[in-house]
Amino acid sequence: MKSKECMDALLEKEIKENRIPGAQIGVYSGEETFYEMEYGYPKDSIYRMYSMTKPVTAVAAMVMYQRGKLDLLSPVAEYLPEFGEMEVLTEAGRKSAKRQIQIWDLLNMTSGIVYPDEDLAGREMERQIQKVQERTDTPEAYTTRQVAELIAKAPLAAEPGERWRYGLSADVLGAVIECIDGRELSRFYQEEIFEPLGMEDTSFWVPREKQSRLVTLFYQEEEGGRTILREDESRHLGLGYGMVSPAFVSGGAGLYSTREDYKKFARMLLKKGGLPGGNRLLSEQVFSMFVQNHLTLEQKKTVDFVHMAGYGYGSLMRIHENPRQSGSCSGIGEFGWDGWTGPYCSVDCERDRIFLFMTQVSGYSDWPLIRKMKAVVNTF
Numbered sequence: 001m002k003s004k005e006c007m008d009a010l011l012e013k014e015i016k017e018n019r020i021p022g023a024q025i026g027v028y029s030g031e032e033t034f035y036e037m038e039y040g041y042p043k044d045s046i047y048r049m050y051s052m053t054k055p056v057t058a059v060a061a062m063v064m065y066q067r068g069k070l071d072l073l074s075p076v077a078e079y080l081p082e083f084g085e086m087e088v089l090t091e092a093g094r095k096s097a098k099r100q101i102q103i104w105d106l107l108n109m110t111s112g113i114v115y116p117d118e119d120l121a122g123r124e125m126e127r128q129i130q131k132v133q134e135r136t137d138t139p140e141a142y143t144t145r146q147v148a149e150l151i152a153k154a155p156l157a158a159e160p161g162e163r164w165r166y167g168l169s170a171d172v173l174g175a176v177i178e179c180i181d182g183r184e185l186s187r188f189y190q191e192e193i194f195e196p197l198g199m200e201d202t203s204f205w206v207p208r209e210k211q212s213r214l215v216t217l218f219y220q221e222e223e224g225g226r227t228i229l230r231e232d233e234s235r236h237l238g239l240g241y242g243m244v245s246p247a248f249v250s251g252g253a254g255l256y257s258t259r260e261d262y263k264k265f266a267r268m269l270l271k272k273g274g275l276p277g278g279n280r281l282l283s284e285q286v287f288s289m290f291v292q293n294h295l296t297l298e299q300k301k302t303v304d305f306v307h308m309a310g311y312g313y314g315s316l317m318r319i320h321e322n323p324r325q326s327g328s329c330s331g332i333g334e335f336g337w338d339g340w341t342g343p344y345c346s347v348d349c350e351r352d353r354i355f356l357f358m359t360q361v362s363g364y365s366d367w368p369l370i371r372k373m374k375a376v377v378n379t380f
Helices: 003-016 050-066 103-108 120-135 144-153 169-181 185-197 208-213 259-270 284-290 367-377
Strands: 023-028 033-039 087-090 093-096 218-223 226-231 311-314 317-320 335-338 344-348 353-358
Touching: 003 023, 003 033, 003 367, 023 259, 050 103, 050 169, 050 185, 050 259, 050 284, 050 317, 050 335, 050 344, 087 120, 103 169, 103 311, 120 144, 144 169, 169 185, 185 259, 259 344, 259 353, 344 367, 353 367
Parallel strands: none
Antiparallel strands: 023 033, 023 353, 087 093, 218 226, 311 317, 317 335, 335 344, 344 353
């Protein structure tokens, strides 16, 4: 079978089994388009990117870093004072953190800051984020800065630097960038990243004239031994419906984008920070540091995501290190991330490949499918 036929077979099976309503696929090099296909979605579809916002936030932080405006080892409290006296939640109760959270911890998810979750620290955070959700898309909505203040009121799940824990670190990092730069965070992204890259359909909300292009978000439900897709009208993490400009600009999950726009962002990364026309968004030296694993051996032992086997982590992205553990034929150093609503991105500088998979299902993940698709990607 040809590469295209192999990829089509994988996606058509996933759609036939009703696990996803449709998808878009893109396989690219730095200059060429090897394969693009739309399975039930128009080419200009707009997606809720959720955590695929995080690599963009990491790039924004690196832009500030290379301008000398952000020290990666400085405490977060230098910019956001409410993080100066953090507490850690232990079995014995709360205790003062041994050291302050650093910017480096935010970029590497070693801050101890959590998402709303089932453990004690997660439930404490849930109470804070619920306050945000209740006001989202209203005149009383919390701002990016105010959300950071609420996050700081929740205890940490671990000492800063002690372990890896997925959480709201990128949202705090967004507030830091806004504090340093002075512009509203969404304007910073627009002027410093989206405009230079020509990302015309990427933003933290969807303007009225583009709202017909925003695809429906579904969730999976098991019924009678088969999967049913139903429209998901709920929203999470303080995010709204994307119809109005948000007060809270979520650096961890807030972006809306298209395959075409995210391809432009990924190509910049594939070109090691280079922009069209020969200019650079990131210097080669900064990029080299940006795409390295930054976890210690002890921190790696605490990474509890099944799809992270064989990967390190740094700059809010997975970093490929061990094909035997990952089951992936991607090059060493391949990096990227995925979103809670289904989109997935892989950038492989060694193989000169970008892989984009776009869909819209809440909590969607099919890691065996992802591994199969990435194996096919390397045959184009």
